[in-house]
Amino acid sequence: MMLKTIDFPKPTLVPVNGVNLEIFEAGRENRGNPIVLCHGWPEHAFSWRHQVPALVAAGYHVIVPNQRGYGNSSRPAEVTAYDIEHLSGDLVALLDHYGYDDAIFVGHDWGAMVVWGLTLLHPGRVNTVINLSLPYQERGERPWIEVMEQMLGGDFYFVHFNRQPGVADAVLEENTVRFLRNLYRKNVPLAAPEPGMMMINLATADEPLGEPVMSDGELAVFVASFETSGFTASINWYRNLDRNWHLLADVNPVIAHPALMIYGERDGIAKSESLAAFVPNVEVVTLDCGHWIQQEKPEETNRAILDWLDRQGGMRL
Known part of the structure; x- marks a missing residue:
């Protein structure tokens, strides 16, 4: 009900890659020019509510x-069901469902990690990449969690x-409202x-x-989602970082x-000094x-997304 009130698309459940994903779709009249928006943690498709109308209007x-583990999408019990092969495989299968060879992919936070990984594993299914907050993560000599544990x-x-x-x-599950209220802040x-x-x-x-x-109404969408799903499935994405390093x-x-x-100047996630070495056309x-x-x-x-897409040649219709 809350999603409808804020004029967000109604969801449909789509079977892909052995799971069901809750999909919010808009602009079907613009078929042939797909853009897929991938949320982060602990988020929801609703985090893209401001982008959907602008992108539809642009064609x-x-x-x-x-994504798996979130909202009304499937939540497999096995931790390894949330590795980069499964997460990117879901997006490939989503393209297949809609009959697309490739699409523009946009990711924020963990969604950016998935989009980077998707592009590495399935380069032919990605047209262009737009990522927010999380830059490309260089694969060093040792697994990521091992490095983080030593450094942090x-x-x-x-x-x-x-x-x-x-x-x-x-x-987090005992304090869902307080956690999400305290997390979703700006000008901290x-x-x-x-x-x-x-x-x-x-x-x-x-x-x-x-x-x-x-x-409060927007936050209630996130709260209701996590009160339904809990947090374990989404946290399992983190529990595959070293597995992803091996994959x-x-x-x-x-x-x-x-x-x-796209970086936030006051984001706690550091900018990458090696981004252009690994993503030369960034x-x-x-x-x-x-x-x-x-x-x-x-x-x-x-504006940043649409200006950049326009300079890439924009739509493919």
């Missing part, structure tokens, strides 16, 4: 999945999710990192910092596709915002 067939310690949330399975999941004052595990700290903090990113061992690490990278845009880029700066995000 795109917009496909927005709740056992309380860093990526490491904690892997080394203490179930602990954070339970805290700069401060030294707190001791302990960041996500657990957010879930148990009495007062949020900064300003809300969204209205990508023999893949050409260079992405030759035209790519747009253009970089930085917006004055934090992590929730397309929700904090919707008009600026839409």
Whole structure:
């Protein structure tokens, strides 16, 4: 009901790759010019609500999945069901469902990680790449979690999710409203990192910092989704980072596709110093915002995406 009130497309369940994905589709009249929007964690297809109308108006067939583990999409029990082969395989199967050889893929946060991985594993199914917040992650000599544990310690949330399975999941599920309220903030004052595990700290903090990113009604969409799904399935994406590192061992690490990278100037995720070495045809845009880029700066995000797509030749109709 809330999605309808905010004029977001109605969902349909689509069987792909052995699971069902909850898909929000708009602009079917623009068939032949697909763009797929991939959310991050702990998000929902609804995080793209500001982009969907603008993309439809610009002539795109917009496909927005709740990826596996989210919303009313399937939530397999096995941790390994959330590795990059499965997550990218879902998107390939989604293209097959709609009869598309390829599409423009847009990702934010973990969605960006999936889009980078999809482009490495299935380069022929990706037309162009647009990613927000998370730049291409170089595959170094040692698995990612191992490196993070050494550099950032056992309380860093990526490491904690892997080394203490179930602990954070339970805290977030006990405090879903408070966690999401405290997480979705902007203009948060700069401060030294707190001791302990960041996500657990957010879930148990009495007062949020900064300003809300969204209205109470919008936040309620996210809350209702995670009250239904819980957090374990989505956190299982993190629990496959080292598995992904192994799965990508023999893949050409260079992405030759035209790519747009959109950073938030005040995002906690660092910009990449090696981006152009691995994504040589990348253009970089930085917006004055934090992590929730397309929700904090919707008009600026839409303009950056549409201007860049226009310079790539725009639609293929």
